[in-house]
Amino acid sequence: MIEVENVTKVFNETNKAVDNISFKVNPGEIVGFIGPNGSGKTTTLKLLTGIYQKDSGTIKIAGYDIDKEPLEAKKNIGYISDSPDMFLRLKGIEFLNLIADIYNVGTTKRKERIKKLTEAFGLTNILESEMISYSHGMRQKMMVIAALIHEPDVWILDEPLIGLDPESAHQLKEMMKEHAKKGHAVLFSTHVLEVAEKLCDRVMIIKEGKIIYQGTLTDLKKKYSKKDLEEIFLRMVQDEDVR
């Protein structure tokens, strides 16, 4: 579903934010993207969605090359960015209709999905208000709903749980599991190791633009016996030689 091969991104001709990374997210998988601040997580996700232009390598989403067939690739992505403060002057319902029109969702289907998703996140009765009056958490929920309204095959979520209340976070995690069960792919970044542990089939740990680990957390724990996940993570991001 997501295929990344030898991708590099350099800012200002010197700052290698993403350094020759390769990975795959297969159908039915939930993959967590973990790394310290500034390690290249968001940059990688932005490269996958076409927000940033890569300097080298190839990216394929649902079989479509993001450079050669960008529109087809983008149609298959549901993306949640790291900032939910988008188009705050629009009413909730106007924002959802905009996204639904862009992704060509029919009237009946969009009604069903908006109802289902807003009920799941407890936003049913505020859709007639401008989003500027929403709390941060409500805005984040709107972004989640907007990203999922067209039922995309590939979910790319940048810190999706930040700002969500426990109930909504639980809902989203359940949705992610359900989505993967249907044979779709989920790639999300997170700082919360417990979330990754409970939710992910695999994790990727990124440090200074390089992926330093790809695999299951069970394998990772086996490798560093008698250590908890936090300790392993700290050791990995501090240790230069770990690969």
Place this chain on the structure above:
Amino acid sequence: MKTYAKLVRTFLLSGEMPKSEKKSKVKFYITLGIIATIFIFIPCFVLMTFLVGTTTVGIKEEIMKNAIYQANIGNGLLLVIQFICIFSLIFGFNIILNSFYFSGDIEHILPLPIKPRILISSKFLSVLISESIMEFLFLIAAFLGFIIVTNMNITTVLMSIIGAFTLPILPLVYCGIITLVIMRFTNLIKNKNNTLTLLLLGIIIILGIFAINYINNDSITEFVHLLAIGKIEFIDIMNYVFPSTYFLVDAVSNINIISFLIYIVINVIAYFIFMLLADKIYIRGVKKISCNAIYHTESITKSLSKCKKQNYIKTYIEKDLKILLRTPAFFSNCILSNLLWPIIIILIYLIQGQDNIILEFINHYKQQESLGLLVVFIAIFAISAILTTANSISSSSISREGKHLPFIKYIPVEYKTQLNIKAIISMIISFGFNFIYLIFICYYLEATLIDFIVFTIVSLLSCIFFTYLGIYLDTINPKLVWEDELNALRGNENTFFSMAISMIIAGILGGGIYYLNRVVGFLLPILKTMLIILLLAGSILIYYKVMSKGVTNIKDIEI
């Protein structure tokens, strides 16, 4: 004091437009800056100096001729600076309101141990510096015009320089005080809605009617005579509103140190009251905003009834239009600004009384005289061009996206389509206003149907050309990092350069047409056809430039 200086510096830096990292883009902007300075700043500066200088000479002659005992030699200067103060007051409101209450930095600064008056005074100074640069230039030009014709000494020069830099204080203090009171004691501005903007529009209209009423004269000579004897009611009233202006002009024109000291004292007292008020009520006003951020509830059935699939281009256009109309900073700068033009033109028209040049050309046109036909044609082209760029819609179309810019990039919509949607938004509003004005102008001029069609074509083509030019400029280096929406437009070099280019092109083409007709002898229909062909060719060229290089520029933007 250190905190104060650091805050001022921070606020000034956060409002600045980040420079591009590419040397070629930096060079491009420097070139535009030089061109704009030569063709816009210097002519405006000279024009202001000339305006005040000639008015003062006229007043001097009136005083000599009629042996006026109580002479008011500085009244020309006084009238000009009072107008500058009014503009400062009108435009200062939104800036102060956004800076004090809706700027993104507020929530980060408020928890810090900083006294409200320190925060407010540093914000005030940063607004004064960043917003008054043009005002300082105009004031210096006005004082220069006065000094040149009155042969003043070094004291006058010093007082003028100090005056030019301190005059904008009082109007901005008024804005500050009124903003503090409105935000603390009323619920007029909830969620940054358009209430204040509409109030401002009301004030502008009232002031416009007021000014028109008091400035309507029989002739320029009569007007200068009234200035000389001090019988302009507008000035008398404004002397009460802005007492500092009266004392400064008195100090400068009569070398009166006492008046200058009174001028200083007025500013100090006004500023002191403002600070006192800030200390007492600012924090409560800010807290009130967070309490106001309440959404209303409606059943989902009502919301779902509005769900209907439609063409995404239509929805996208509606989205951009709604954001323009609902965001006060965009609404006032991009929409309401289009209404200022008729007021300015009517004021210029009325101030000239019987010696009215505009009226003269109108009469020439009505009588189908060649000069009248020529000037009206050039004027319509120039107004269409400048109106399109002055509202900043096209030249801020990417900047206004701010940190939402990634949206443009990750949705499955071609960049070309999205840029064309931005162009359509600009054209709907710019050409919409242009067309309405055109109907009024043609009705007033009793224009023929053919002329109306030609004017419409010229206006539409100007609008298309300058819209795509503005969009192209904004793709090169958009101002995407801003604390509040007003900041997306303020200090945005793209909006300024776009307007400067339109003025230069309108000047060159307008002058060229005039020269070819009056000197070389080209017939006006030929020149009209030439301009239409030129605008059409230019529009096609700039359209392809936006669709090629503009798209590449968007792809290259990384935020």
